[in-house]
Amino acid sequence: MQQKVDVGLKLxxxxxxxxxxxxxxxxxxxxxxxxxxxxxIKLGAITQAQLxxxxxxxxxxxxxxxxxxxxxxxxxxxxxxEVASKFQVVPIRRTGRHLEVAMSNPANFFAIDDIKxxxxxxxxxxxxxxxxxxxxxxxxxxxxxxxxxxxxxxxEDLEVVEVTExxxxxxxxxxxxxxxxFVNSLIAEAVRRGASDIHIxxxxxxxxxxxxxxxxxxxxxxxxxxxxxxxxxxxxxMAELDIAERRVPQDGRIKIRLAKKTIDLxxxxxxxxxxxxxxxxxxxxxxxxxxxxxxxxxxxxLDGFIRAIESPYGMVLVTGPTGSGKTTTLYSALSxxxxxxxxxxxxxxxxxxxxxxxxxVNVNNQVGLNFAAALKAFLRxxxxxxxxxxxxxxxxxxxxxxxxxxxHLVLSTLHTNDAPSTINxxxxxxxxxxxxxxxxxxxxxxxLVRRLCxxxxxxxxxxxxxxxxxxxxxxxLEGHTVYGPKGCYECNNTGYKGRQGIYEVMPLSPGIKxxxxxxxxxxxxxxxxxxxxMLTLRMDAVEKFLKGITSVAEVLKESAPDKLDAL
Numbered sequence: 294m295q296q297k298v299d300v301g302l303k304l305x306x307x308x309x310x311x312x313x314x315x316x317x318x319x320x321x322x323x324x325x326x327x328x329x330x331x332x333x334i335k336l337g338a339i340t341q342a343q344l345x346x347x348x349x350x351x352x353x354x355x356x357x358x359x360x361x362x363x364x365x366x367x368x369x370x371x372x373x374x375e376v377a378s379k380f381q382v383v384p385i386r387r388t389g390r391h392l393e394v395a396m397s398n399p400a401n402f403f404a405i406d407d408i409k410x411x412x413x414x415x416x417x418x419x420x421x422x423x424x425x426x427x428x429x430x431x432x433x434x435x436x437x438x439x440x441x442x443x444x445x446x447x448x449e450d451l452e453v454v455e456v457t458e459x460x461x462x463x464x465x466x467x468x469x470x471x472x473x474x475f476v477n478s479l480i481a482e483a484v485r486r487g488a489s490d491i492h493i494x495x496x497x498x499x500x501x502x503x504x505x506x507x508x509x510x511x512x513x514x515x516x517x518x519x520x521x522x523x524x525x526x527x528x529x530x531m532a533e534l535d536i537a538e539r540r541v542p543q544d545g546r547i548k549i550r551l552a553k554k555t556i557d558l559x560x561x562x563x564x565x566x567x568x569x570x571x572x573x574x575x576x577x578x579x580x581x582x583x584x585x586x587x588x589x590x591x592x593x594x595l596d597g598f599i600r601a602i603e604s605p606y607g608m609v610l611v612t613g614p615t616g617s618g619k620t621t622t623l624y625s626a627l628s629x630x631x632x633x634x635x636x637x638x639x640x641x642x643x644x645x646x647x648x649x650x651x652x653x654v655n656v657n658n659q660v661g662l663n664f665a666a667a668l669k670a671f672l673r674x675x676x677x678x679x680x681x682x683x684x685x686x687x688x689x690x691x692x693x694x695x696x697x698x699x700x701h702l703v704l705s706t707l708h709t710n711d712a713p714s715t716i717n718x719x720x721x722x723x724x725x726x727x728x729x730x731x732x733x734x735x736x737x738x739x740x741l742v743r744r745l746c747x748x749x750x751x752x753x754x755x756x757x758x759x760x761x762x763x764x765x766x767x768x769x770l771e772g773h774t775v776y777g778p779k780g781c782y783e784c785n786n787t788g789y790k791g792r793q794g795i796y797e798v799m800p801l802s803p804g805i806k807x808x809x810x811x812x813x814x815x816x817x818x819x820x821x822x823x824x825x826x827m828l829t830l831r832m833d834a835v836e837k838f839l840k841g842i843t844s845v846a847e848v849l850k851e852s853a854p855d856k857l858d859a860l
Contacts, residue, residue: 301329314338331424348420354399357419359429369433371412380404383429395421472523495568507743532560583628594798601735602626608697612709612738619706639680640667665689681705687723697732712738712799713819730806738797742847746784753777776841795833
């Protein structure tokens with residue numbers, strides 16, 4: 294058997310990627326088992342089409358894009374799942390005595406001989422990318438039970454799964470117990486679908502399970518209501534919570550390994566009148582993009598943000614509601630400026646992802662370690678860069694500003710609607726305007742919009758009313774094809790797949806600082822910022838829409854009208 298080609302190394306030698314991209318991809322592979330080629334595509338280092346063309350040239354074998362090919366499910370029965378998985382081969386179609394297959398390593402002649410022997414067919418080989426082969430095999434040979442199968446099994450054993458507190462505490466529920474099988478399948482399904490949260494909600498006559506996918510909640514199933522206490526007990530055991538305590542909220546963590554990936558789940562319980570509601574936040578480090586250039590900033594805005602975070606001192610504030618991607622932006626900023634000669638310290642509530650080389654602290658209000666206390670302690674630890682999870686009060690704000698004015702770079706977040714209103718929010722906390730003006734380098738406001746599924750998006754026409762609502766002049770549409778959602782298998786018929794940031798980046802120019810010192814209203818600061826070149830959230834969202842990234846509905850939902858003419 295010919296040895297498998299080191300595709301990553303070959304890509305570097307061919308000049309298609311650089312050594313830094315390959316190094317990062319190998320780190321991800323070591324961390325969670327992700328395929329190097331899949332990670333390179335995620336990082337934007339190479340496209341699927343470029344990789345396929347390259348593999349075809351390297352192996353001197355015709356390539357096949359499995360996303361564009363209709364794979365015949367009946368043909369997959371010719372090859373046992375374990376063989377297909379072992380050799381990473383997808384049976385595509387059968388023509389007479391010939392079987393066409395896709396392989397990630399067409400040089401594996403032993404595998405080809407085995408496939409001939411098992412199927413009794415002559416084999417025609419095509420090369421495909423590892424990521425596409427893995428995804429297709431998951432669809433063709435889904436050996437795991439469907440959620441409905443699991444539920445049916447539980448319905449039959451309802452008496453068995455009613456776990457008492459004593460039994461649960463003793464850990465008497467075995468791995469074969471139906472409730473254990475259900476919980477494991479539930480988490481695996483949520484990860485497979487790319488959900489960010491799992492909601493388990495008890496009602497009087499119903500138990501509802503919902504997944505948050507791309508920011509939207511979808512009802513997935515309704516397990517039997519008799520399972521309520523069993524599911525709650527199982528999850529509390531996994532999260533190391535007190536299963537006997539049902540009167541107060543509790544927080545815990547679950548760490549699992551799934552398909553070679555380490556997944557953290559942040560678990561929160563809340564007593565309701567019909568039982569405890571459980572919400573699990575899924576923290577999948579393999580999905581965390583830490584490259585600022587891949588987050589979707591417009592180039593001018595990105596240049597301004599990078600200048601601010603690479604400044605040796607001052608304050609950079611990121612604002613937006615919960616779930617708007619602030620943590621990802623801050624982690625990406627820290628990753629960019631994390632070098633051997635800097636001491637970076639963060640205070641978070643809680644720490645969501647561990648970043649190598651950065652000192653991260655979980656705040657704990659119960660023992661008095663709040664953001665202000667952590668920040669005071671940091672300043673005695675000789676830091677260069679400090680990140681504070683959130684400025685919630687005057688004390689934290691005052692210490693952060695003091696740090697920014699004494700030679701430290703401070704990153705933090707606030708909850709405001711846009712960048713200009715952040716200034717007055719800090720003044721309302723009791724911080725003097727001259728301190729805000731002199732310490733702040735830049736304020737960034739952001740939201741997340743759903744991305745249109747690139748497989749099924751369809752061209753649309755815009756009505757005059759919609760153009761007016763978008764504050765978009767008809768001539769701006771010239772040369773653009775605009776799209777709306779449709780729905781297909783790839784996006785679970787939602788029309789959307791993944792999310793995209795929209796950003797409002799406001800550097801504090803001398804003109805804006807003057808307005809702050811004069812206590813001018815937010816509206817005037819906004820007009821001045823736009824005059825200085827700032828794209829508002831609405832403007833940035835419209836740009837993403839014109840590029841075919843998102844839809845009209847998402848633009849209108851996630852960004853407020855500017856009404857600059859009225860100011």
